[in-house]
Amino acid sequence: MAVDGERMRATWEAMAAIGATPAGGITRLALSDVDKLGRDAFVGWCREAGLDVRVDDIGNIAGWRAGDDPKALPVVCGSHLDSVARGGNYDGVLGVLAGLEVARTLDDRGVRTRRPFVVMSFTNEEGVRFQPPMMCSGMLAGAFTREAIDDVQDSAGQRFGDELDRIGYRGERRNRLDRLHAYFELHIEQGPVLEANDLAVGVVTMIQGLRRARVRFTGSNNHAGTTPMDARRDAFMATAAFALEARSMVRDFPPGMLTIGRVVLDPGLPTVIPEFAECSLDIRHPNDGALATMLARAETIANDVACREKCSVDFAPFWHSPPTPFAPELIECIAAAAQRQAVPTMRLYSGAGHDAKYMADLAPTAMIFVRTRAGRSHCEDEYARWEDCVVATSMLYDVVAETAGARAEVPA
Amino acid sequence: MAVDGERMRATWEAMAAIGATPAGGITRLALSDVDKLGRDAFVGWCREAGLDVRVDDIGNIAGWRAGDDPKALPVVCGSHLDSVARGGNYDGVLGVLAGLEVARTLDDRGVRTRRPFVVMSFTNEEGVRFQPPMMCSGMLAGAFTREAIDDVQDSAGQRFGDELDRIGYRGERRNRLDRLHAYFELHIEQGPVLEANDLAVGVVTMIQGLRRARVRFTGSNNHAGTTPMDARRDAFMATAAFALEARSMVRDFPPGMLTIGRVVLDPGLPTVIPEFAECSLDIRHPNDGALATMLARAETIANDVACREKCSVDFAPFWHSPPTPFAPELIECIAAAAQRQAVPTMRLYSGAGHDAKYMADLAPTAMIFVRTRAGRSHCEDEYARWEDCVVATSMLYDVVAETAGARAEVPA
Numbered sequence: 012m013a014v015d016g017e018r019m020r021a022t023w024e025a026m027a028a029i030g031a032t033p034a035g036g037i038t039r040l041a042l043s044d045v046d047k048l049g050r051d052a053f054v055g056w057c058r059e060a061g062l063d064v065r066v067d068d069i070g071n072i073a074g075w076r077a078g079d080d081p082k083a084l085p086v087v088c089g090s091h092l093d094s095v096a097r098g099g100n101y102d103g104v105l106g107v108l109a110g111l112e113v114a115r116t117l118d119d120r121g122v123r124t125r126r127p128f129v130v131m132s133f134t135n136e137e138g139v140r141f142q143p144p145m146m147c148s149g150m151l152a153g154a155f156t157r158e159a160i161d162d163v164q165d166s167a168g169q170r171f172g173d174e175l176d177r178i179g180y181r182g183e184r185r186n187r188l189d190r191l192h193a194y195f196e197l198h199i200e201q202g203p204v205l206e207a208n209d210l211a212v213g214v215v216t217m218i219q220g221l222r223r224a225r226v227r228f229t230g231s232n233n234h235a236g237t238t239p240m241d242a243r244r245d246a247f248m249a250t251a252a253f254a255l256e257a258r259s260m261v262r263d264f265p266p267g268m269l270t271i272g273r274v275v276l277d278p279g280l281p282t283v284i285p286e287f288a289e290c291s292l293d294i295r296h297p298n299d300g301a302l303a304t305m306l307a308r309a310e311t312i313a314n315d316v317a318c319r320e321k322c323s324v325d326f327a328p329f330w331h332s333p334p335t336p337f338a339p340e341l342i343e344c345i346a347a348a349a350q351r352q353a354v355p356t357m358r359l360y361s362g363a364g365h366d367a368k369y370m371a372d373l374a375p376t377a378m379i380f381v382r383t384r385a386g387r388s389h390c391e392d393e394y395a396r397w398e399d400c401v402v403a404t405s406m407l408y409d410v411v412a413e414t415a416g417a418r419a420e421v422p423a
Numbered sequence: 424m425a426v427d428g429e430r431m432r433a434t435w436e437a438m439a440a441i442g443a444t445p446a447g448g449i450t451r452l453a454l455s456d457v458d459k460l461g462r463d464a465f466v467g468w469c470r471e472a473g474l475d476v477r478v479d480d481i482g483n484i485a486g487w488r489a490g491d492d493p494k495a496l497p498v499v500c501g502s503h504l505d506s507v508a509r510g511g512n513y514d515g516v517l518g519v520l521a522g523l524e525v526a527r528t529l530d531d532r533g534v535r536t537r538r539p540f541v542v543m544s545f546t547n548e549e550g551v552r553f554q555p556p557m558m559c560s561g562m563l564a565g566a567f568t569r570e571a572i573d574d575v576q577d578s579a580g581q582r583f584g585d586e587l588d589r590i591g592y593r594g595e596r597r598n599r600l601d602r603l604h605a606y607f608e609l610h611i612e613q614g615p616v617l618e619a620n621d622l623a624v625g626v627v628t629m630i631q632g633l634r635r636a637r638v639r640f641t642g643s644n645n646h647a648g649t650t651p652m653d654a655r656r657d658a659f660m661a662t663a664a665f666a667l668e669a670r671s672m673v674r675d676f677p678p679g680m681l682t683i684g685r686v687v688l689d690p691g692l693p694t695v696i697p698e699f700a701e702c703s704l705d706i707r708h709p710n711d712g713a714l715a716t717m718l719a720r721a722e723t724i725a726n727d728v729a730c731r732e733k734c735s736v737d738f739a740p741f742w743h744s745p746p747t748p749f750a751p752e753l754i755e756c757i758a759a760a761a762q763r764q765a766v767p768t769m770r771l772y773s774g775a776g777h778d779a780k781y782m783a784d785l786a787p788t789a790m791i792f793v794r795t796r797a798g799r800s801h802c803e804d805e806y807a808r809w810e811d812c813v814v815a816t817s818m819l820y821d822v823v824a825e826t827a828g829a830r831a832e833v834p835a
Contacts, residue, residue, distance in 0.1 A: 096690075139692075202649030219648065223693065234800055235682035235705045236631065237614030237774035240673060242798065247683055248670060251663035258660060261652060270647035271659055272693045274686055280551075281635065281684045281703035283801065291693035293647045362649035386654065388646055389695065 013408045015119070016401035019112040022056060026092070026108065027100045036391030037100055041093040041135035042070070042174035049092045050180055053107065053132055060115050062130065066182025069147045069157055070134035070175050073188050076114050078127040079418060084192040084374075086124075086415040088113060088407060089131030089148075089366060095139045099393020101199045101400075105381065107132045109197045109404040113411050125416030126192055133366045134175070140165045143330075148366035151189045152373055193341060193414050194370035197379045197407050199395050203386035204359050211399040212354055212406065214345045215378035218361040218368050219297040220334040222306045225289060226253065226313055230322040232278060232286035246288035247276055249320040254290070256312045264305050267296040268362070297360050299333050334360075335368045338375030341410070345377055348409035354402055363388075379403050425820045427531070428813035431524040434468060435812075438504070438520065439512045448803030449512055453505040453547035454482070454586035461504045462592055465519065465544055472527050474542065478594025481559045481569055482546035482587050485600050488526050490539040491830060496604040496786075498536075498827040500525060500819060501543030501560075501778060507551045511805020513611040513812075517793065519544045521609045521816040525823050537828030538604055545778045546587070552577045560778035563601045564785055605753060605826050606782040609791045609819050611807050615798035616771050623811040624766055624818060626757045627790035630773040630780050631709040632746040634718045637701060638665065638725055642734040644690060644698035658700035659688055661732040666702070668724045676717050679708040680774070709772050711745050746772075747780045750787030753822070757789055760821035766814055775800075791815050 029049045030039035039045045050072060057064050062074030078085070090106025110130035117128065138144025141163045149155045161172030175181050205213050230244035254271050261269040270293040277287040292309060296302040310326045317324035342358070349356045361367075361378065370376050381403045384394040441461045442451035451457045462484060469476050474486030490497070502518025522542035529540065550556025553575045561567050573584030587593050617625050642656035666683050673681040682705040689699040704721060708714040722738045729736035754770070761768045773779075773790065782788050793815045796806040 144694075200649070201646050203651065203654060221648070232802060233798065234613050234775055235684060236633065236680065236707050236776070237612070237800070238680070238798060239615065239678065240670070240680060242615060245682075247686060248666060251666040254660060254663040255667065258652070266651065268648065268650070268652060270657075270694070270696055272647060272688065272695045272697055273691050274659060274688055276684065276686055279685050281705050282556075282682070283684050284682055285684055293693050295648050363646055364648065386645065386650060388649070390644060 012401055012405045014112050014116045014401060014404045016397065018115065019108060019401065019404060020397060022111065023104065023108050026052060026104055030094070032097055032391060034391040036097050036393070037094050038096050038098065039092065039094040040096065040140040041137065042140065042171065042178055046093055047178035047180070053092060056111055057130065060111060061118065062114060065186040066180055067186040067188065068182055068184040069150050069160060070180040070182065071147050071188065072132045073186065074111070074114065074130040076117065076128040078124050078415065080125045083126040084190055085127035085129045086411055087129045087131050087188065087191045087194045088196070088411060089133060089194065090196050090198060091133045091136030091366060093135055093137050095137050095389045097391050098389055099391060101393055101395045102201065102388055103136055105199060105400055106197045109407050112404050113408045116408050122412060123418045124412070125418060128411060128415050129188065131188065136366055141171045145364055145366055145369055148369040151187060152369035154369060189373055191374045194367060194374050194376040195378070195407060195410060196365055196367040197381065197403055198365055199383045199388060200380040201383055201386065201388035202362050205380060205382040206384065206386065208357055210355055210357055211382050212349065212356050212403045213359045213380040214342055214349065214356050215337060215361050215380050216342055216358050217297060217337055218335040218364060219295050220299050220302045221330070221332040221364065222294045222302055222328060223330040224292040224306070224326060224328040226292050227287060227289040227325045228317060228322045229287055230285065230320070233284045235282040235284060238284060243284055244321040245284050246322055247285040249316050249322045250274060250288040250290050252316045252320065253313050256316065257309045260308050260312060261305060264296060264301050267294065267301060267305055269294050295362060297334055332364065335371050337371065337377040341375050341377035344410050344413060345379055345406060348406045351409065352406060354406060379406055424813055424817045426524050426528045426813060426816045428809065430527065431520060431813065431816060432809060434523065435516065435520050438464060438516055442506070444509055444803060446803040448509050448805070449506050450508050450510065451504065451506040452508065452552040453549065454552065454583065454590055458505055459590035459592070465504060468523055469542065472523060473530065474526060477598040478592055479598040479600065480594055480596040481562050481572060482592040482594065483559050483600065484544045485598065486523070486526065486542040488529065488540040490536050490827065492537045495538040496602055497539035497541045498823055499541045499543050499600065499603045499606045500608070500823060501545060501606065502608050502610060503545045503548035503778060505547055505549050507549050507801045509803050510801055511803060513805055513807050514613065514800055515548055517611060517812055518609045521819050524816050525820045528820050534824060535830045536824070537830060540823060540827050541600065543600060548778055553583045557776055557778055557781055560781040563599060564781035566781060601785055603786045606779060606786050606788040607790070607819060607822060608777055608779040609793065609815050610777055611795045611800060612792040613795055613798065613800035614774050617792060617794040618796065618798065620769055622767055622769055623794050624761065624768050624815045625771045625792040626754055626761065626768050627749060627773050627792050628754055628770050629709060629749055630747040630776060631707050632711050632714045633742070633744040633776065634706045634714055634740060635742040636704040636718065636738060636740040638704050639699060639701040639737045640729060640734045641699055642697065642732070645696045647694040647696060650696060655696055656733040657696050658734055659697040661728050661734045662686060662700040662702050664728045664732065665725050668728065669721045672720050672724060673717060676708060676713050679706065679713060679717055681706050707774060709746055744776065747783050749783060749789040753787050753789035756822050756825060757791055757818060760818045763821065764818060766818060791818055
């Protein structure tokens with residue numbers, strides 16, 4: 012292996028201790044005290060590795076390794092250090108620390124590159140404490156303004172901007188990394204495909220498309236004991252029928268997915284027929300046309316169900332993220348690196364969103380996936396074999412060296 | 424009419440102003456400042472009517488009108504003055520003020536009775552702020568201890584006992600009205616039966632039985648974008664299937680009812696497949712055997728659905744309130760009064776619980792129902808025609824006079 016798996020593991024274990032949960036996961040919510048500790052550790056490691064740390068005005072941290080050509084745009088490897096509540100130790104973290112290990116390996120080998128190389132940690136990728144996800148890569152790509160992000164509040168009413176100032180990670184606007192040559196992100200798959208194919212590593216060709224909607228049924232709140240079944244207008248029963256029928260519909264669009272993860276009833280009392288029921292709707296597909304058809308069919312189902320259940324419905328799509336194809340030349344570059352290292356791989360698409368989604372708006376982008384046990388992620392039993400992580404990092408080293416224009420390599 | 428409908432209406436309008444909402448309803452939650460104002464008004468009217476006001480140690484207010492026989496147990500008319508949030512002006516209030524009007528009418532007519540007559544306002548019938556409902560009639564019947572009730576907390580963590588002390592309605596234990604000759608409660612139907620039968624008033628024969636359960640499905644929380652549909656264990660989809668199948672099942676048991684009014688998902692995020700989904704289950708039927716069969720079939724459905732959806736389920740019944748038959752002699756007494764007054768009526772059962780449910784454990788009990796528009800209750804558009812209220816109150820006067828042993832009647 013090009014990289015030093017043991018050194019990288021020691022760094023990873025030190026990070027895993029910051030916000031560790033009793034059940035072996037981490038809780039490192041964006042802009043929390045624990046996030047600050049994680050950032051401090053990362054910044055310290057960057058400086059030890061001789062990187063020039065530059066923090067932008069939204070808290071994204073970039074560790075720069077100079078290139079020989081002062082005018083050349085950098086090659087960037089990034090991901091994020093924040094986690095969901097009771098999350099795992101691989102999601103995000105692995106990509107950031109793999110980038111750091113690439114920088115260390117370049118030094119080990121005495122490799123100079125024409126282009127600068129940057130290790131990047133994006134603020135608040137998860138979007139758990141402050142919504143939406145991928146907020147700060149999104150800002151670089153122009154999807155959100157800094158002012159809007161600063162005003163986002165968490166559930167306790169704390170402002171993003173105040174919390175960023177509080178933990179001391181408000182950097183400078185001129186440090187925004189919005190011009191780059193190429194972006195790579197190494198990440199766990201968070202799905203079952205690589206494991207099912209008995210492969211350690213995969214080459215990611217795209218991020219599938221996503222549509223989100225709020226679906227709100229309105230019935231009539233009435234007494235659970237006095238309203239005959241046939242006289243009811245029950246917003247929850249309408250929601251239940253919608254959920255099951257929409258799920259059936261999705262089977263016509265493989266490999267499409269549909270999730271209803273949030274349901275809120277009003278008044279929400281055991282003895283009152285729900286007047287309002289609002290649910291989230293998350294639909295995903297790698298094909299944008301299929302995605303549009305799925306959304307339209309979900310709306311038809313909602314209307315049919317509302318009619319049958321004597322309710323009304325407000326079907327409100329509010330987010331469309333089209334599929335994001337990655338750069339063919341970078342996909343080939345990763346595949347070639349795997350071949351050179353005799354690592355069997357497959358091509359697959361990403362079911363989840365990543366900072367790579369927004370970075371793809373700025374520069375050619377691609378991702379490397381690492382096999383994830385049982386497809387489990389965003390939970391404390393998230394797990395990837397360390398040898399798989401090292402293989403993927405070694406491939407990352409190879410593609411960075413090539414893309415950044417490695418000029419000399421002196422074995423350590 | 425025996426009673427003075429205009430006088431009663433003026434009293435009713437004065438009460439309706441206490442906690443009035445902009446949309447024409449009331450919010451008079453138990454032991455709130457508004458509840459105190461309502462109590463103060465009621466106590467004042469009782470005293471004006473010459474009643475001896477006795478408050479017990481849980482805040483139930485009794486207005487006593489003396490009988491000729493000092494040893495005779497009283498005839499009691501009661502209901503409650505508290506409301507749900509944004510409730511209506513008839514539920515509970517009407518029964519209390521009808522009792523007061525009966526006392527005034529007895530005086531108008533110079534009627535002495537052998538037995539004392541008591542107008543009763545029970546604390547916290549609704550069980551909205553402090554659960555469960557019918558708490559303080561329940562205490563008289565021995566269903567709850569005063570100590571347990573004092574410790575019940577509202578959602579803000581305020582204790583029942585502290586709030587009762589704060590509003591100044593902690594009376595004396597010796598004022599508990601747990602020995603009585605008969606109990607009558609006049610109440611709006613809160614259902615559609617009388618309206619459908621074009622009748623102003625109904626004679627209530629029983630309160631139907633009720634079973635409650637918590638149903639908790641456990642699946643696996645996983646990523647909405649990376650978990651293939653066939654690999655999911657979705658606790659919400661299981662809940663949706665359970666809800667629809669349980670509702671279908673209930674059609675085999677007319678006039679049974681089934682309500683799922685509360686559903687809580689965990690983690691409850693749009694992008695995460697729900698790991699846990701807990702719902703309330705409320706099943707009602709006038710026949711206790713049918714009720715037991717419905718509950719058993721709901722449990723079978725829950726288990727079948729869990730198996731099919733690769734989830735587990737915890738089906739936890741926690742409350743069984745058997746049907747409460749009312750006293751045949753009081754039912755006949757009410758029916759006879761209607762006949763004397765040439766008021767067409769029907770017999771029907773109560774779908775909802777009332778303080779009469781617990782009072783029936785202490786003494787012969789019956790109820791009079793008033794037609795409710797569109798069966799709507801627990802909401803601001805709850806409505807009953809005033810002439811219907813007056814007809815029912817006039818019947819109530821008649822049955823009280825008879826049951827309490829009216830000894831002389833001098834027309835005013």
